Amino acid sequence: MSRPLTESDLIFPTQSLSISSTLNSLKRSALSTHNRLSSIQFDADFVSSISEAYGLPLVANERCGSWYIPPARKAESVYFKSTDGHTNEWKFSVRRLNLQLLDLVGRDGGCVIVDSTRRGKSMPDALSKTVPVWCCVMNRALFSEEGVHELHTAPQAVSGSEHAQIERRIDGFVRDFLDICKPDVEALRSKIRKPMRPIWVTQTSSIPDAPPSFPEFHPIVLCTASRRVNGAEGSEGGYIQGAADDHEAWSQGLTPTLFWSHRDQLLTTNEEDLPDLIKRLVEEETASDAAPILIKPTSTLYISTAQNLNPASFDVVISCGPEPLPGLITKSKTRYLHLQCQTGKLGSRDLRTQLKRLPILETWLPPGTSDQKILICDSTGKDLAVGTALAILCMYADASGALTFLPHTHAKIDKKVIKQRLAWLTTTHPTLNPPRATLQSVNAWLMPNPSASAAHASPSPPRTPPQPAPPGRPTAASLFTALHAHSPWSFTRTLSSALPSHPSGTVTGTATFTPLPSSRPALLYTEEGEFATTTGLKFTTRMKYVYVLRGELDNNAERVLDEEWLAVHFFSESGEEGGGDGVGALFVEMDMVGMEVVDEIASVKNREQHLCGRDLYAAVWEVPVVSEGVGMRWWKVRYDVQGPKKEYVSETRYTRM
Template sequence: MSQPLTEADIIFPHLSNTPNLSSTLSSLRRSTLSTHNRLTSIISDSNFVTTVASAYDLPLVANERCGSWYIPPSQKSGSVYFKSTDGHMGEWSFSLRRLNLQLLDVVGKWGGAVVVDSTRRGKSMPDALSKTTPIWCCVMNRAIFGEEKKQETSLFTPPQAVSESEHAQMEKRIDGFVRQFLEICKPNIPDLRSKLQKPLRPIWITQKSSLPESPPSFPDFHPIVLCTASRRVHGAEASESGYIQGAADDHEAWSHGLTSPLFWKHKDALITTSEEDAPALIKKLISSEKASNAIATLINPTTQIYISPSSNIELKTFDTVIGATPTPFSPDEIKRAGVRNYLHLPCQPGKLGSRDLRTQLPRLIPFISSLSYEVGKILLCCPTGKDLSVGTALALLCLYANDTGVLDTGTPAPGKRDREGVY
């Protein structure tokens, strides 16, 4: 005969049979931050981004890596890499490794640009847009225009995100950043000046901003519209009906390997797929994408350096292969392709890979020096073909190429390049 229920059985069931509050909240948070909710939030924010571009009649530029998720590929005019860490309180910096001079090409062609980024819950805009990019604009203005437009080369920051005290501290560092840029990078100022008719000035746009009814003109400066894609969420995500602020941030943690180009290519299928089936669909899309052969891109003005993704690349047309990848090509694969020289630089995928690359790059010099014959066509590859391989190419060019792109693979001439700066 069963024992009668006690008060403890009714009111205080054993915790092993009933989830505690913490685990319940964690489960709710995971369901709110689902892949489906992230992708629908990205599409919603993307609609705002394209509206901003239309309002100012300016091209869209992604601040990588988050920004590309919010821009349809057909409307993306370029990429930049302004890091939020260069704008953190007390750590304000002008990166000599991420000069972002390609943004000046976009500005020179269109008169300005809309730079897109986002940030997670708790902030109205990322430090990359409120501080790092304004510092860059100010440094560019002072380096390019000097005394010519002194009154128009002040530092501009958003008062709602940067206090007067912080602004003043940032301002004190600008002239030092300008000196470093001019002395270490030795930029071609006349060439940069030919791209800008007037100084750059940042303008900040969030989803709370009022947009112009018709594209405004800016006679005194080139506008750099700094667009925070996501709207600010003040409460928990669960109170937002599935909307996630900064949904694209740190995509390695939630995307199951999905990339922004693949997302935009298959967004309708992804959005209509259930959360349970999403990982399988993403895996299928990635496999299908990898099945097509990668195409190597020649780095101009050289005639022998190429970069490409490491998956499905035809190796047999190359004499020398340098791979910044998590795992090396197999010896059999290298032998079958007839590759004469192979160097594997072990690098993790994602953010950690750039740190690994800096420790691996010094191996380039003994590798190149050990080659007893012509290096021939050189392939530099990484998982994406867009980041670690580009860094490897830059190091190789700095160490061994002349100004016309001709390689001399002998011992790098002392003083020819600042090799410490390369790494």
């Protein structure tokens, strides 16, 4: 007779019942390094076929694009950021001009720009919007006499409404390019001779059998390397969409150059042996000699890493790091300056005080020695060395890039000069883009606070003092401080809907502002209230937003010493950039410059209407102009919403509790 079933026969052990553990294991397996490299190879074959089909050279949009192009076939690198194409944050970057692309386009008649994106999108915003904006700005700036050049955006990724909003900004972008960057329009126009037009290609696109002819324009083929994956990652038999994206998280130090140099070995190695192989390849690569990069348009200023540096061909070497370079202190031929800086953000802070040592170059390189070569280096060649190069370019380079080391004051250096010199660096190579903290230090040195040196200034003739700002007139910083200082707030909101599908009524409740652990000054707005509709229904409402203080060197240092303003973002657990700071996509921004004050009440509109799906949101804030010593006791915000399925007005008044 068989043994009766017991409870232990029916219930599996805990170890084998962990569905979460099993799913995580399956996901790790699907997203393995081997699967990523195999997916990159698969997509690279598609990229190569596009180059052959159009008869055009391949250009990598860094950082992702280089993984999909064998180094021997990569004609150029560019850096177009997807964030410059995010909804409501469209911009033309005067830092990332990518003018080196014009030489290639003029020589070869066009190009194929390669990028990719992870699951959830058919193409990256850099290809659907950022590059098209760049093409349109260049066309209007260089060929203005040929009429208005249309903006072309990817129809499968950009709605008509979003396209129209971007179109309205183009003329402003053109003015920024001409006024801030002051390009040689005739020289640039001579390179390409006719306008550029984007063409979008994905793995589902039809590919021409023979290279087509485009007599009216230069084709800029925007190639999304990866095919779109529907469903969860790893749901297509080991293929990973955008496998090269965010490679720092999985590559273990492997670079595109290393991958292509050892592709066959990497693809044929078992997953369990790959970490050791990659570690060995990375160590061998680290031991290679540094390759200096000449900063254009100069002819004597170079940047490199500090590994195995060969200083023999340079007259001056400047290193940034905790310790001086071994051997250089005793060199007699090479003049050596060590800027002692720690690593990371602490090093950026140290650079602010170390830059004061740069005037030694005026002694080492007097007039008549303009042909002497200068090398600047740090551990990566991408951080402190770039900041130091920027300072030298601003202090000693003229508009043509010629370096003359004469005693210099900072009086002529303003944010336009800094942006122009930044454009030189990023045009030379996309990686020469200093981090925000380093750029802040350079700006603090180049444009010191006038009040800091007022005590040492020579007497000046008396002048009429500027008129003071109206007492208590709110600034972005004062509003930001008041929102937090007087939290919590009680509020009453009236909702007036013109559509029967959306209720009207009143919401009453409380709202709090609490600081977020973000790299930017940010407050988490949390509200809870009761919504009483005009039809007699009542229910609880909860909302979260993030208020961010924007301004000096914010937005990845895109604005240099600009005015401050407040931006309202949606709340996201992971954050828009995946940093976990809670700051999600942009909702609306306060136009502090356009503030109007009537009867001691300041009215501030939003900079641009927010497009959410097919609905447009317009905002107006009202804030009292408070007297000295009296805190803000109330404030109001009104949203006007228009769309095919929404049409309502929301007015909220907040009062100090």
